[in-house]
Amino acid sequence: MQSDDKPTNGQHNLNFFELFNQLSPVPPAPEPNGPGRLAWLRAAWKASWQEGGFLYERWEEVGQARHVSWYEIASWIKAALLFGGLSLIVLMLDAAGDIASATLKGLSDVPAASAGDGSGLWGTVDHPIRVFLADQAAHLPVAPAALYAFWQLTGLVGLVGGFFGNAGARIAWLLFGSGSLAMIWSTTPAGGRAAATGLAALMWALASIFALRGLTLRPIVHNHPPQFQPQFSPALHLHTTLPAPALPGDEPNNTNPPQL
Template sequence: MQSNNSRQERQELVYLPVPFPKTPPSKVRFAALRTWWKEAWGEDGVLHEMWGDVLSAPRSGLRHMAPWLRAVLMVAAVSFVVLMAKAAGEIIFQQLHQLLTAVPRVQVGVDTSSGVAAVVDQPVRTYIAQHSAGLPVAASTVYTLWLLTGITALVVGFLTRSTGVRAAWTVWGASTVFMVWTATPQASRPVAAGLAVLTWTLLSAFALRGLTLRRRAVGRPAQITVRPEIHIPAPAQPVDDRPHSGCPFQD
């Protein structure tokens, strides 16, 4: 009896089902990705059509290219401009900060210029030093800003003929003359102010280039329309001088 039972157990063990090995999830995802890649590069696939849009872009131009490609190019161009503007702004502000801090401090009564330029420059330095004591910036910074404003208004007014820049140049010159008049000793005040006005007038020939005091005509000019036409006279009808009788059948 034991032998029969052992044989039956062996037979049952032989016919037990073998479990099928499971595929790893990574291989399943890779197979799905490879299938999608093949379908996308197929005849009507997404990547195939996008690559066709890229190849046809030089012939189509910016106006007729694919909308998605035009959007990508616009985003890239705007990003490039923003990055360049940011870099240029950092460089400009850094150079301006170095320029403002490199100017020596303005001291009252100390001659830092010589010659004719000292007649205008020294009173301006003295006036700025006297009236910038309570400001949060140094007097040298105020003097540098005053100098940069004049140079910028002179150059930009000469190049662009802008009304706003020319107004800034006029205000800058008037304030300069006022500072020279105020800070110069009373004995030599008229001469110093006269030299300041003369210098500012000579420089205004460049900053106010093309400015005229003549009044422009307001009315609209008469419009003359020229329409070339050729008139061909109609040919004259021949006149029959032969006498005619009352009979209509007579030649």
């Protein structure tokens, strides 16, 4: 079995299994785990941890992994990290699925709750929603209390998630508020429908201060300095050949005129 270790000082590095083959043979002991076999294993272990040994090189690669880039890390360390990361992701997805299943099952098993008498400021907004969900649950295979608990959970997730800037939570918060206003408008008696809906809209607007924190409708303008553009200056170059000046006493030679 060949080793993939890099040569140190021009010599081939032996892996852990090749060390066993190159050690001096030990006479077989009468017992399977006799002192001779243990000494041979002990010598192989020490030789592997010496400079240039298999385990020594692997330990050096582990120490260098903290200071080099991903492409320079040893392949076996990359494989171990990828395998551990994938295993962690699978465990997290499995746990998230179990939590979601238990939550939905718990919402379905919530006992029926009283719709309340609708008194008070909060009852003016909350009571129409309870009545609307109870009427709709009569045509659905789910308890009214489960629908009301899910409505509350959606609002809580949208409020908390929107406060931390999550885009999906903010969308859920907008749908939660719009649906709540629609339920209040359709269930409240005609005499107080506008007042109850307006009161709910004000409450939703005040809560949106936290859920939509930092959201702005102003366009974002990015001012970037102009990039450097090379400038070209075209020029025309003319090459002419001038005749040598004539010396005194030489006859003029007009056979070779100047060339452009």
